[in-house]
Amino acid sequence: MISGYLRQDGRKGIRNVTVVAYLVECAHHVARRIVDKVDDPDVHLIGFPGCYPNAYAKRVMEAIATHPNVGGVVLVSLGCESFDRAALVETVRASGRPVELLVIQEVGGTAATIAGGLAAVARVRASAADATRAEMAPSELVIATICGGSDGTSGITANPAVGRAFDRLVAAGATCIFEETGELVGCETIMAGRAVTPELGDEIEACVKKAEAYYTVMGFGSFAPGNAEGGLTTQEEKSMGAYSKSGSSPISGILKPGDVPPTGGLYLLDVVPDGEPRFGFPNISDNAEIVELIACGAHLTLFTTGRGSVVGSAVSPVIKICANPETARRLAADMDIDAGRILEDRATLAEVGDEIYDRVIAVAAGTRSVSEELGHREFILTYKAFDPIGPACLPTRSRSMMA
Amino acid sequence: MTHASRLILLHEDDNVFVVVAPIEVGDMLTIGGGTVPAREGITVGHKVARRALAPGDRVIKYGAPIGSMTAHADAGDWIHMHNMKSDYIAAHSRSTSGGGA
Numbered sequence: 001m002i003s004g005y006l007r008q009d010g011r012k013g014i015r016n017v018t019v020v021a022y023l024v025e026c027a028h029h030v031a032r033r034i035v036d037k038v039d040d041p042d043v044h045l046i047g048f049p050g051c052y053p054n055a056y057a058k059r060v061m062e063a064i065a066t067h068p069n070v071g072g073v074v075l076v077s078l079g080c081e082s083f084d085r086a087a088l089v090e091t092v093r094a095s096g097r098p099v100e101l102l103v104i105q106e107v108g109g110t111a112a113t114i115a116g117g118l119a120a121v122a123r124v125r126a127s128a129a130d131a132t133r134a135e136m137a138p139s140e141l142v143i144a145t146i147c148g149g150s151d152g153t154s155g156i157t158a159n160p161a162v163g164r165a166f167d168r169l170v171a172a173g174a175t176c177i178f179e180e181t182g183e184l185v186g187c188e189t190i191m192a193g194r195a196v197t198p199e200l201g202d203e204i205e206a207c208v209k210k211a212e213a214y215y216t217v218m219g220f221g222s223f224a225p226g227n228a229e230g231g232l233t234t235q236e237e238k239s240m241g242a243y244s245k246s247g248s249s250p251i252s253g254i255l256k257p258g259d260v261p262p263t264g265g266l267y268l269l270d271v272v273p274d275g276e277p278r279f280g281f282p283n284i285s286d287n288a289e290i291v292e293l294i295a296c297g298a299h300l301t302l303f304t305t306g307r308g309s310v311v312g313s314a315v316s317p318v319i320k321i322c323a324n325p326e327t328a329r330r331l332a333a334d335m336d337i338d339a340g341r342i343l344e345d346r347a348t349l350a351e352v353g354d355e356i357y358d359r360v361i362a363v364a365a366g367t368r369s370v371s372e373e374l375g376h377r378e379f380i381l382t383y384k385a386f387d388p389i390g391p392a393c394l395p396t397r398s399r400s401m402m403a
Numbered sequence: 404m405t406h407a408s409r410l411i412l413l414h415e416d417d418n419v420f421v422v423v424a425p426i427e428v429g430d431m432l433t434i435g436g437g438t439v440p441a442r443e444g445i446t447v448g449h450k451v452a453r454r455a456l457a458p459g460d461r462v463i464k465y466g467a468p469i470g471s472m473t474a475h476a477d478a479g480d481w482i483h484m485h486n487m488k489s490d491y492i493a494a495h496s497r498s499t500s501g502g503g504a
Contacts (some may be wrong), residue, residue, distance in 0.1 A: 234469050
């Protein structure tokens, strides 16, 4: 049984994390020192480095500060940056969570703010400890998937095994999210055929076209040197392998970072910015995508890797599924699940799919994932620009709004 | 998925196999009812031609096109960036100079 944390908005979390958030790079050191000194697996550092305002960053910070896995928030501001700290404080307070704000220029500098921050964290945690516990069904879970450090084994073992687990989760009424339209270039027609409405299918094709155009301007696809060393030759080859993580359920909608899925089902997260490319690569590394999945409400992320990524994440646990049996042996202490056994005839795709499902339930019920145990709490948020999703992107929400 | 050999076929329409156990130079590869010796070492996850391929041929894996040949390959040859390319976006390796188009 999963014992969740019931939040005021009705959503339930699987962790009760206190986040310490810096609102500009200039406050990063102070926030990090606070988190280091507290040294607790449930106190995590998050933040945004930029001094210029950005609606996307504000939306993602608000979504994460009010994520169901978060029980309380401490904000660390330098004082002169553009981030609208008052609005963030108000959003967190309105969500029913304890929140404290420290402004370094007002508190009196580094040492004073670290001391004040430690006291603030203690107060917030004491208050967050009173969170209501409630039984949580698998249908209430929001599970994300991402692949990183892919190789030629990813699309044969770990990715289709996650697809099997996703099919089981969606059948149980859960919400599943897959992402990175830039890694789906070449699969758009097949994917559009799985959309619950023809209009959604058109939106899926359009968002992959947008990704292709964006990456063409960047000069690189979503394809790293390690992908090629691992046997992948082209973007579309990597795409077909990545695509198999989505399983075979119908696609219920398209999200953008910060959109919370309205119902259970399978959703595609569009991570590529809208408009003329302005701020550089859509996601500079895997954790930037994990942060966006968490901003959509993901309780935990299934991370498949062939070359061997070691990352975890702040706020929501990461379960790592290793595709390559050689990597699984070399990085055994970093992996939750060895899907490479499929290549060596030691397990079937269905067995590994069931193992992933069981692991999701266990980690949701409180078991620490390997990356959590190792203290991985990566977080990265950078500049982006998005237009709101159109009405065709969430057919279920449109229907319920008309009803 | 069962496989006695070092090569697996993911989809019946594919014209490449995927290597599931390391191949060394001279290893005999079972392809299309016959055997051919491997011309070079090929590591796990890489692709091997199922039949002779000519420049311009679509490379098919997972039953879907994943790019086109840029050079001739015989059955049993390693298929990678030296003889095929994307039909969408150019891939890059560490030797590609950074940034920009």
